[in-house]
Amino acid sequence: QQQVKQSPQSLIVQKGGISIINCAYENTAFDYFPWYQQFPGKGPALLIAIRPDVSEKKEGRFTISFNKSAKQFSLHIMDSQPGDSATYFCAALKNFNKFYFGSGTKLNVKP
Amino acid sequence: GAVVSQHPSWVICKSGTSVKIECRSLDFQATTMFWYRQFPKQSLMLMATSNEGSKATYEQGVEKDKFLINHASLTLSTLTVTSAHPEDSSFYICSARSGGQQETQYFGPGTRLLVL
Numbered sequence: 001q002q003q004v005k006q007s008p009q010s011l012i013v014q015k016g017g018i019s020i021i022n023c024a025y026e027n028t029a030f031d032y033f034p035w036y037q038q039f040p041g042k043g044p045a046l047l048i049a050i051r052p053d054v055s056e057k058k059e060g061r062f063t064i065s066f067n068k069s070a071k072q073f074s075l076h077i078m079d080s081q082p083g084d085s086a087t088y089f090c091a092a093l094k095n096f097n098k099f100y101f102g103s104g105t106k107l108n109v110k111p
Numbered sequence: 112g113a114v115v116s117q118h119p120s121w122v123i124c125k126s127g128t129s130v131k132i133e134c135r136s137l138d139f140q141a142t143t144m145f146w147y148r149q150f151p152k153q154s155l156m157l158m159a160t161s162n163e164g165s166k167a168t169y170e171q172g173v174e175k176d177k178f179l180i181n182h183a184s185l186t187l188s189t190l191t192v193t194s195a196h197p198e199d200s201s202f203y204i205c206s207a208r209s210g211g212q213q214e215t216q217y218f219g220p221g222t223r224l225l226v227l
Contacts, residue, residue: 034215036218041221041223042220042221043115043117043204043206043218043219043220043221044155044204044218045218046215046216046217049215089154089155098145098157098160099145099157099216101154101155102154103153103154104152104153104154106152
């Protein structure tokens with residue numbers, strides 16, 4: 001059973017547009033929600049993360065929106081750039097234990 | 112941010128041979144290291160968790176005798192794929208976590224294994 005469900009599987013956005021990736025989880029014990037960015041042939045890199053006591057976190061062009069009651073969280077990339085083209089993974093963690101990753105979203109930002 | 116390296120970055124081997132992959136935390140002490148496997152266009156699948164000086168904890172379905180993990184020091188963990196077969200071909204990624212930042216994992220660049 002997949003603990004974290006991610007959508008869409010792929011996303012095409014024009015340069016300057018907003019990219020939105022969604023994740024949903026079931027386990028209310030999760031207490032940390034990071035997003036990772038992965039370029040082909042490379043390991044994932046932490047992009048931004050949020051805890052469930054906060055509804056939104058913004059770092060530069062990247063924003064996480066968190067809806068605790070709906071058990072959903074999303075990544076918004078403002079002013080998307082071709083250099084943002086990568087695969088994005090959401091994840092969830094509980095009690096500093098193992099991570100549960102979403103299935104990934106391949107983002108393609110068209111110039 | 113913290114740096115985690117992997118060696119080799121890619122390896123090609125014959126079926127039946129064993130391959131060792133190293134994962135090092137370069138600028139911090141990693142109390143816990145994780146090994147993941149990633150198939151093309153798929154997510155990361157956790158294989159095992161290793162704590163320095165103790166036996167690794169393997170996820171369900173992962174053969175511990177096939178994927179040997181050693182975490183001998185706070186900066187080094189190794190994954191040995193024993194008697195590799197073509198179906199073991201994959202992208203193997205390690206990550207490391209320091210004791211001070213329990214929620215943060217730093218990933219290595221990955222090792223691509225191709226078994227012929």
